[in-house]
Amino acid sequence: MATNKTPEFLPGTLDMLILKTLTRASNHGYGIAQYIQKVSNEALRIGEGSLYPALQRLLVNGWVEAEWGISETGRRVRIYRLTAGGRKQLAREVAEFDYLIAGIARVMEGA
Amino acid sequence: MATNKTPEFLPGTLDMLILKTLTRASNHGYGIAQYIQKVSNEALRIGEGSLYPALQRLLVNGWVEAEWGISETGRRVRIYRLTAGGRKQLAREVAEFDYLIAGIARVMEGA
DNA sequence: TGCCAATACCTCGATTGTCGATGCCTACAT
DNA sequence: ATGTAGGCATCGACAATCGAGGTATTGGCA
Numbered sequence: 612m613a614t615n616k617t618p619e620f621l622p623g624t625l626d627m628l629i630l631k632t633l634t635r636a637s638n639h640g641y642g643i644a645q646y647i648q649k650v651s652n653e654a655l656r657i658g659e660g661s662l663y664p665a666l667q668r669l670l671v672n673g674w675v676e677a678e679w680g681i682s683e684t685g686r687r688v689r690i691y692r693l694t695a696g697g698r699k700q701l702a703r704e705v706a707e708f709d710y711l712i713a714g715i716a717r718v719m720e721g722a
Numbered sequence: 723m724a725t726n727k728t729p730e731f732l733p734g735t736l737d738m739l740i741l742k743t744l745t746r747a748s749n750h751g752y753g754i755a756q757y758i759q760k761v762s763n764e765a766l767r768i769g770e771g772s773l774y775p776a777l778q779r780l781l782v783n784g785w786v787e788a789e790w791g792i793s794e795t796g797r798r799v800r801i802y803r804l805t806a807g808g809r810k811q812l813a814r815e816v817a818e819f820d821y822l823i824a825g826i827a828r829v830m831e832g833a
Numbered sequence: 834t835g836c837c838a839a840t841a842c843c844t845c846g847a848t849t850g851t852c853g854a855t856g857c858c859t860a861c862a863t
Numbered sequence: 864a865t866g867t868a869g870g871c872a873t874c875g876a877c878a879a880t881c882g883a884g885g886t887a888t889t890g891g892c893a
Binding site: 733750751752753770771774775778793795797798799800 | 840841842843844845849850
Binding site: 620621622623624627628631632634635647650651652654655705708710711712713714715717718719721 | 731732733734735738739742743745746758761762763765766816819821822823824825826828829830832
């Protein structure tokens with residue numbers, strides 16, 4: 612009934628998740644989304660309408676680099692690789708995220 | 723200390739924080755923001771441009787009720803009180819939040 | 834007295850991020 | 864031949880946050 616406009620996703624964390632995913636291995640867009648969805652136990656679903664704009668952001672900021680290639684299944688893919696700047700950015704985002712989560716936790720626990 | 727550029731706020735969590743705050747005591751808008759900021763150790767700053775629209779949302783949805791009154795300091799204030807529906811909504815939001823955070827944690831820990 | 838900071842309410846416009854839909858193309862299986 | 868899944872991407876709608884602005888009252892201080 613209604614009204615399930617489930618957030619699906621915690622806004623503002625997508626870039627961090629993508630960067631983190633790329634620390635394990637370079638990957639193409641679709642594969643990144645699949646990985647996140649699988650590892651998160653289906654809790655996080657990255658729609659393509661969120662994914663590709665996010666990758667564009669990361670490219671523009673220089674956090675990742677892209678290269679066209681061919682996947683194992685023979686398809687044309689754009690492979691993203693984390694840059695040195697991307698690693699630093701990830702560290703920053705993780706720090707910020709942990710900081711905010713800690714703040715939220717304090718409120719929610721009613722310390 | 724607080725970061726300077728884009729400390730921001732974790733989007734999508736404001737309603738939950740407000741509802742949670744009101745479980746401790748009815749309060750007025752400004753007081754709610756102060757409480758969250760203080761308890762979170764200054765990690766969360768709720769701007770008034772976010773606060774009041776959020777309270778409107780909660781009112782419209784019936785999660786809170788409002789009443790005009792006078793604060794201890796003698797000022798005209800609008801006091802918000804959690805409704806039964808608000809309690810249920812809070813439970814829902816907490817469940818969703820925990821679910822998403824768990825998903826994020828799995829990705830970030832690279833299980 | 835005059836002034837200003839803090840309290841307290843609220844609105845507006847700009848910006849950003851996510852979502853659903855759509856479109857295109859290729860590989861593979863039925 | 865047809866459909867399903869992989870893969871890229873963009874578009875417009877929508878919602879939430881942010882900064883700035885506006886009003887008003889209280890209390891302190893010079």
